[in-house]
Amino acid sequence: MMRPLEGVRVLDFSTLLPGPMATLILAEAGAEVIKIERPGRGDEMRSYSPKFGDDSVNFGLLNRGKRSIAIDLKQAGVADSLRGLIESADIVVEQFRPGVMDRLGLGYEALSQINGGIIYCAITGYGQTGPKAQVAAHDLNYVAEAGMLGLSAGSDGAPVLPPALIADIAGGTYPAVVNILLALRQRDRTGKGCKLDIAMADNLFTFLYWAIGNGQVEGMWPVPGGELVTGGSPRYQIYRTSDGKFVAAGPLEDKFWANFLQAIDAPPELQDDSKDPAGVRAAIAAIIGARPAAHWRECFAGKDVCSVIVATMQEAMQDEHFHARGLFAKELESNGRRITALPVPVAGIFRDDVPVGGYPALGEGNQEFGLD
Template identity: 60%
Template sequence: MRPLQGLRVLDFSTLLPGPLASLLLAEAGADVVKIERPGTGEDMRGYEPRWGHDSVNFAMLNRGKKSLALDLKLDSDRAVLAPLLESADIVLEQFRPGVMQRLGLDYTTVSKINPKLIYCSITGYGQSGPKRDVAGHDLNYIGDTGLLSLSMGTPQVPVIPPALVADIAGGAYPAVMNILLALEERRAIGKGRHLDIAMTDNLFTFMYWAMGSGLVTRKWPGNGTDLVTGGTPRYRLYPTQDGRFVAAAPIEQKFWDLFCDLIGLQQHYRDDTIDPSATVRQVTTIISSRPSQHWRDSFAGCDCCCSIVATLEEALADPHFVARGVFSHLVTNEAGQTLKALPVPIDAGFRGDAGQPLAAPILGGFTTEPSGSGDKAVL
């Protein structure tokens, strides 16, 4: 018995935050039905690169789900939703505030026919507040909350973070967390609720250290000036002779002392409180004088919190991750091709595919899926 087996999710969302949230629910056993527009389906299907008929992004994020193609502007298509809404456990939507209300599918309306429904809305700025109707993407959200200002490179070389922090850590993960809390509450009181997941609200958690420092000292961290953003010699990227990087994080004194011994840092520079910039320059000179393999060998077996930055290709082949089965799940497409499935933070014991490849849904496939009783559609 998988933890969420027997629960049905109606997913109206597109692109990343909502689909990733429903993927996590599906991996834990929930029956997820994607509601997509007829003809083209959701936008992610058309992204590049393609993998078969749809994009590989879509395949990764929608593994094991079903698809129901409906034009939500048509009364006849919305009527098809009625029995699903009556029996669903969770609704997930990602429209701007007010859109579902105009369609007659908002929480106030649907909860009248299904009081036990857990209705989760994911938006950039939430269901209320002056910015509720403002359009944005991940870069806007991390910019508006001050997160980007803490580490964004230089004016000459501005750096865009490689991870979609707001979409995933501010949207998908909090959505699942709160859905699970709401399920537990429903078990106790027999009633659902509306969840207002604002990606921007949830980004401030990641700046606990910056907020604490600023609120207490009134000295607010700047761009790359603090402990974990490269403001000290003990938490930095140092280039090697062959163009790779050492990820050096010997924050604690015992790790710093060992690091200094391993690289042969002169005694004068080891007290990095005297002239941090001078220490950074000297460590940079030393690290850049040798190739990455030299430093890889030097750090091997030594507890100094230092490593060589891996490429994604290298990480996927890392014996550690392979041994842990991180990439043991598979996704397949309509041509029977398979790829490593997207690793998700669901314990392997909760996932029921047993290593069998699972496909993303064919657009509208749920409308013609036969049931055990021979009906034309499973609704």
């Protein structure tokens, strides 16, 4: 079956995480992705540790199935050198600060003069416009300023570092892919390309829909540890077991809550948690804390309780369910060594069945594309 993006060419000027992951998703759906890197060193992520082959494993995971060319974007006439690729490209992805690509002669206005159908996706932290457009920041800064970080709290009340790069992926990668696909559909109708302004900080507010609604309608602006999904309810909580592991309990609906209480043999008076949620939470914590994780795993098995034992990353990758789903079926290869390839959210019917792939060496495509 032909993959949906076969025949689509992507020029990827991005580095590190948001853009490369977005173009990885496009590549998995069949697009030809040509990664444009600086000579000598390439993408900064190539130098990270640990190594997998000649480059970092992070680089390998994010750039599987792509091509690479190395060219100095600051050299005079770089747009002319890349003209053939620009003319044949459908999509450009970049994540420089606003204005950088314009100064290099590679901004949307310049490229659209060469190729009027080009879809130009610019990923930045704060967007192409606004008072913070030129501010240097990273993922932690974006989640902090969007109000998300302030809703997490540790035992000392301070915000907890997120275990994932939420802004990069949820605010950058996924919106970039969504809007690129929308732009392709629009181009099918109009024949014209466009410029996409993807701001990672902007896109975090979507995840806080409930907080936005509660705050504006009732003046109930959320606080850490005080809301349904931030620790204020015994029905959406993490409980420690006697052997130092944890139960992630999420029996929000009444039927699941009743099943959960029955499974842990809780007294009937805990059923109504509306009057004293803190007291109920403490009582549940005492029950869960009296037994090891293995006991609770057995108690929850086969029951509709929306509760599980918190897995380590290694345990998660060994879970028979994910293997049965084929999540880790593809492999990444380098210098004869193989590891599990990065799973991406592309439905299996849109992907190829090639089990093993590699990542590009720096500048390996220069000769083919006439850049040597």
